[in-house]
Structures are given as structure tokens and as C-alpha cells.
Amino acid sequence: MASLEGTVALVTGAASGIGRACAQRFAAKGARVVLADIHTAPLEELAAALGQDQALAVTCDVTDAGQVQALITRTVAAFGGIDTGLFAAGTGGAGPVHQLESAVFDRVLKLNVYGVFYCLKHVAGQMISQGRGGSLIAIASLNARQPAEGLAAYTTSKAAVAMLMQNAALELGRHGIRANAIGPGLVETPLSASLWQHPGIREAFMAETPLGRYAQPAEVAALAHFLAGDESGFLTGQTIYLDGGQSLKKYPELFRFWGGG
Template sequence: MGALDGKVAIVTGGASGIGKAIVEAFVREGARVIVGDVDAAGIGRLIGELGHNQVDGAEVDVRDEAAVERMVGQAVRRFGRLDIAVNNAGVGGFAPIQAYPLEEWDRVVGISLTGTFLCIKHEAARMMAQGKGGSIINIASLNAIQPAEGFAAYCAAKAGVAMLTKVAALELGRHGIRVNAIGPGLIHTPATAPMTAVPGLEAAFIAETALGRAGEPEDVAGLALYLASDASSLMTGQTLYIDGGASLKKYPELFSFVGAAGSGAG
């Protein structure tokens, strides 16, 4: 018997990296999952791996409110209900603040923060209509509390996700809906690959952790599974940092690796 038997979940950004690992963990524990992503081919591959009886896909840009609403409706049409939502879709960017392009700021904040808000809005409405509570999990970041050079938009967006999590938990608790967040440190994913490819940068990150290693998507998936399950039934409004102890130290000085005019991924 799995920890999520009979449950239905949505995972945005679910076609790769952390999101994909969460989808796989949820399916192993008995859940049926809607994978929301802009990567239609990645969704298709994941459905092929896990089976259409357990997984369905929604091609969605989380900045598009109508598309988010359709995704939530698809969960209900396909699997009958919605119990769990993991709002993982997010992007990074890199530029010094005095030269940060407005369109890039809008992209990062729009996907990482506004998109999370839109997902919570429609997921919560569905859970409230069902009247049986639920668990919403937002993927924040170590950068919600630890500043990083060049990451003005990303740090601001993820700090916003952490506070949005608290407000949502405060409002939705009366409906039996728990809202928590996960703050990963450096995790090996396709999104972080350009950054870890910079010579010496991953070693600098690891030197600033207590445990002396970066994380893997499965590390985050294990925590998401806990927050989705009844094992965490008294927990809400929390951001749990899974960073190898990086929050105990400091972020590497990124400009010394890539230059204030360089480019990279968050």
C-alpha cells in the first residue's frame, strides 16, 4: 500500500529535473498525476515511461491563468478530483542589477512567483469545492533567504513564494488545505547544468555546505512526498530548506566566476 493511494496530484514543471522526480515518486506511492509543463515532448516521454493510466499531461505556461484553470479542470475530468498540487515551475536569470533587463525580470517573476500564485488560486478553489482538504507544495529556493550576485529577480521571486506560502496557509487552513514550501539548494538538474559547468563553481557551492555535496532531484522528491502525505498532517505554512546546510554558510561570489556582465542560469 502506497502513501498516496487513491490521491490525485498536479505537478507543474513536471517533465524534467525536480518535477519529474516528484512525479515518479508520487506514482510509485499510488498517486495519479497531471504533469503540467511547456515541454510537450517531455510530457509525452514521461507518460510513456509511467503509463497513461497513472499520468496525463497538460501543456501549460503558468503565467496564463486560463491555461492554469484548464489544467486543474483536466485533473478532475481525467482522474475525478484533486488532492495534491506541487507548484514547481520556475526559471532563473543572471544579470547585475544595474543592467537587469526589465523583460527578463518580468519573465522570471512572472513564471516563478505570479505563476505560483495562479496555480494556488485555482488549486485551492478546486480543493475547497471538494470539501476534503488537500496539500499544496510550492518549490521555493535557498535563494528565498540567501542572496546571490546576479540573481535579483530569482531571489526576489523565491522570497515571494515563501511569503505567499505563509499567507495561503493562513487563509486555507480553515478549509483543511495545508500549504508548505520546499527550498532546495544546489540540485543537479538540466536547469542548473549551465551554472555547474562554469569551471570551479560547483566546487565553490559544495565548499559552502555543511554536508559537502550537492543534491539530486530524488532528495527533493522525498521531502515532497512527506509533505503530500498524511505523515505531515499537522504541518502548514512552512518552508523546509533541503540544501546540505548551505543556508548555514554563504553563497559563492558569482561575479568572480562569471563576471558582472556574464550570463548563466539560476
């Protein structure tokens, strides 16, 4: 797959799971990477492992537009520009829709939607000023298209991200900037670990997944690499469901596992 040599990638949620795997993959393919997250220690550890010529760790809360602006400024100062923006910082939040706390809904939308919006806005502005195009990639979810019992805040946020990327693609194509989303099914990360506590839930997900397994973060990173590189140069405005075929079936009935309804 395409070399990313000579490019700069900004990755949010880089301290863990999918964001971390994407940052590692981009770096392995030659990109210089800026690692952004609210958790400083694992970021600095990853940056040290990659080396200071290739990686910079920046502690940043992506729900704060000012911090995102400062992140872009630091990225450009360190590496001269941005070619790829990969937005993985995200969270979950559960509750039956008729009992869902507004605070939970706010928290999930603030991170999953506003967090992507602030990054998209400021990275796109930087890319336009550079005049050499770029690739914007958001980690949405299978839940952008499949509702799930007890996950209304999350599903709503991911549907919004998928549309945000389509709208960005529509507006930014004239600048040579592509915008796509990845919609993973279940991926083994700290975020999904809370699900595994419920006996039988793993089997329920597998039963609805034609490939009969969940994904590893590196498999999401492989698709992100394709979207970042020139080989996907005519691909924009899409949400690609990397879900082992689960979108062909249905979501497990989750109220069975955590009550509600």
C-alpha cells in the same frame, strides 16, 4: 512513508528535473498524477511510462491564467479531483541589479511568482469545493532567504513564493488545506547545468555546503512526498530548506565567476 494511494497530484514543471522526480515519486507511491509543462514530448513520454490509468500529460503554460484554469478542469475531468498541488515550473535569469533588464525581471517573476500564484489559486479553489483538504507544495529555493550576486530577479521571486505559501497556509488552514514550500540548495538538473560551465563554481558551492555535495532531484521528491502525505498533517506555512546545510554558511560570491558588480 505514507501511501498516496487513492489521491490525485497535479505537478507543474513535470517534464524535467525536480518536477519530474516528484511526479515519479508520487506515482510510485500510488497517486494518479497530472503532468503539466510547456514541453509536450517529455511529458507524454513520462505519462506513457507511468500508464494511462495513472498519468495524464497536459501541455500548459503556467504563466497564462486561462491555461491553468483549463488544466484544473482537465485534471478533475480525468481523475475526479486534486489532493496535492506541486508547483515546480521555474526559471533563472542573471544580471547585476544595476544593469538588470526589466524584461529579464518580468520573465522571471512571471513564471516563478505568477506561475505559482495562478496554480495555487485555482488548485486551492478546487480543493475547497471538494471539502476534503489537500496539500499545496511550491518549489522555492535556498535563495528565498539567501541573496546571491547577479541573481536579484531569482532571489526576489523565490522570497515571494515563500511568503505566498505562508499567506496561503494562513487563509486555507480552515479548509484543511496545508501550504508549504521546499527551499532546495543546488540540485543537479538541466536548470543548474548552466552553472557548471564556470570553472571552480562547483567547488565554491561545495565549500559553502556542510554536507559537501549537491542534491539529486529524487531527494527533493522524497521531501515532497512527506509533505503530500498524512504524516505531515500538522505541518503548514513552512519553507523547508533542503540544502545540505548551506543556509548555515553563505552563498558563494558569484561575481567572481561571471563578472559584474
